[in-house]
Amino acid sequence: MVTREIVDQLPELQSIQVGLCHLFIKHTSASLSINENADPDVRTDVESHFNRFIPENASYYRHVLEGPDDLPAHIKNITIGSSVVIPIRNGSLNTGTWQGIYLGEHRDHGGSRSIVVTLQGESSQPG
Amino acid sequence: MVTREIVDQLPELQSIQVGLCHLFIKHTSASLSINENADPDVRTDVESHFNRFIPENASYYRHVLEGPDDLPAHIKNITIGSSVVIPIRNGSLNTGTWQGIYLGEHRDHGGSRSIVVTLQGESSQPG
């Protein structure tokens, strides 16, 4: 859950009345998505699900040199996605009550991850 | 299939020559996607698929207090997505012949759902 960490680095958000916030992760083995930000069990269960339905060590994998977690990480990235686009309203992300931004780390030892944020919109005050 | 319902509430679309239409659902147990809008059997089959591959009552789910359909609904939302972005051309959504907008309701009793629409683009007439 990286909502707070991201928003804290976007003071420009406050000057946008109506717009969009685009988040893009520059990696092929991590993902961005939006989901329930309250009960941490949801995140655990989501991870359990994808670990089961995008398994390691499938007999038909050829790309195995980077470790058993690498190819599943790519498939998780494709399934979940590399970017999210969130509406902005009155200087804040216009998300629902329970929505937060997930950064899915799909490698066992993924290192640091870079996200590019692009803000678009109309300022609430004349430029 | 909510394409008509949404477009009918967007008269502003008609004044945009080139642009984008962003749809965002403010919920963590429903989803937005784009797919075949003709044969209703497709929607039934899509639902059957996700019910099978994102099952209820998996032994490893911890988040069970909100009912057996809640956690699978979150995973379906993450897998399918919370938003779609559709190009606009000459005042209409520039979708393919068979494409329509799906609202995926993943709870058994989901209640009403809110979608935020953000339009961007250039007017076909001088402002």
Place this chain on the structure above:
Amino acid sequence: MVTREIVDQLPELQSIQVGLCHLFIKHTSASLSINENADPDVRTDVESHFNRFIPENASYYRHVLEGPDDLPAHIKNITIGSSVVIPIRNGSLNTGTWQGIYLGEHRDHGGSRSIVVTLQGESSQPG
């Protein structure tokens, strides 16, 4: 992998300093995504995965008249997605080192596919 083919047709990219590139595929049985553009085994493995977890000829499919690959193609499109949005920086797609654009062809004989590209952003030179 269609990154080069797409970028080569977008000379306008070079004039955008900061912005977004939206790609949208106008079909319900093909998809767009972003993933590893180096080892072609990754693409083979990704295809193997989705063929296994979105199978043909499932007993519960009703939509079978267009062939056994049609309904799975729709589900793959919904799972992977119809569009990608990539940040632009200094006239180029601001992707990570290993990221490329995948066009997923999910029919056995899909024919040609159309992608709509929408560029947004601020020019590096005064208009």
